[in-house]
Amino acid sequence: MIDLRLRRSVLYMPGSNLRALEKARSLPADALILDLEDAVAPDAKDVAREQVCAAVRQGGYGDRELIIRVNAPQTPWGEADLRAAIEAGPDAILMPKVSSPAVLENIADRLEALDAPAGIKIWAMIETPAAILNIQAIAAARRNPGTRLTCFVLGTNDLAKDTWTQIVPGRAPMMPWLMTALAGARAEGLTILDGVYNNFSDLDGCREECEQARILGFDGKTLIHPSQVALANTAFAPTxxxxxxxxxxxxxxxxxxxxxxxxxxxxxxxxxxxxxxxxxxxxxxxxxxxxxxx
Structure with missing residues (x-):
């Protein structure tokens, strides 16, 4: 059976920016990641959580898939984020720093303990060297229905930071990791999304990277600016x-x-x-x- 859920363009929106959350209702992105983690300063975490969860409950996003990226469980905000996200009821919760299947098993336990609605799925950020080395085991966690794992999201900026790898045109230094993650996802029937393109003013560069990601086999690309949405929608559509x-x-x-x-x-x-x-x-x-x- 073919999964027809479109995830060509998946746009990060900072949860602390109320105006951005409102604007997202009219953007042509297939999915929105309402971010409580990297895009939000520590002193704005509580406000961001309230705004994001209120926006999800209010709705008005049409058929756009809504994902809340929470802070990692070991952070001061992780448990409160998870509880609030479950109550808000997004389509999925994006877990950062998934470096081993144990992270997903622990989340499965928390979802069960908190009586999370069955419709809430889990997406996993693949953004550490350990995640790449453990990718097969992480993907295989999908076999446990309790993990609710459906999608990998590449965190290429964090991978570059942890490996000292430079992000260059063509991404040759990262190619082995991109394809390893993709193979792991495909082996277990997971969706996989490419990492972001940082220079949102360089539309030609973004277009080229979207086209590259599609050729490599990715389902779509995560984005950081509305100007990138149309490029991804075009690149990930069959001609x-x-x-x-x-x-x-x-x-x-x-x-x-x-x-x-x-x-x-x-x-x-x-x-x-x-x-x-x-x-x-x-x-x-x-x-x-x-x-x-x-």
């Missing part, structure tokens, strides 16, 4: 040419004369049966985007 080829492949394999064939030739290209689910995914995503109108 008209791709959809046309996909429809042709599906139709060709459905013909009676091809019912027993493992591979067929279409316009000088060989297609195998393994290409059918890929083609159906492209068509389904195109139709989901068309239905959304963005």
């Amino acid at each position: 008209e040419a791709e959809v046309a080829v996909a429809r042709t492949v599906i139709e060709a394999f459905e013909r009676p004369e091809n019912a027993r064939r493992g591979a067929i030739q279409i316009n000088g290209r060989m297609f195998e049966r393994q290409h059918i689910p890929m083609a159906r995914r492209s068509v389904a995503w195109s139709e989901a985007i068309a239905a959304k109108g963005q």
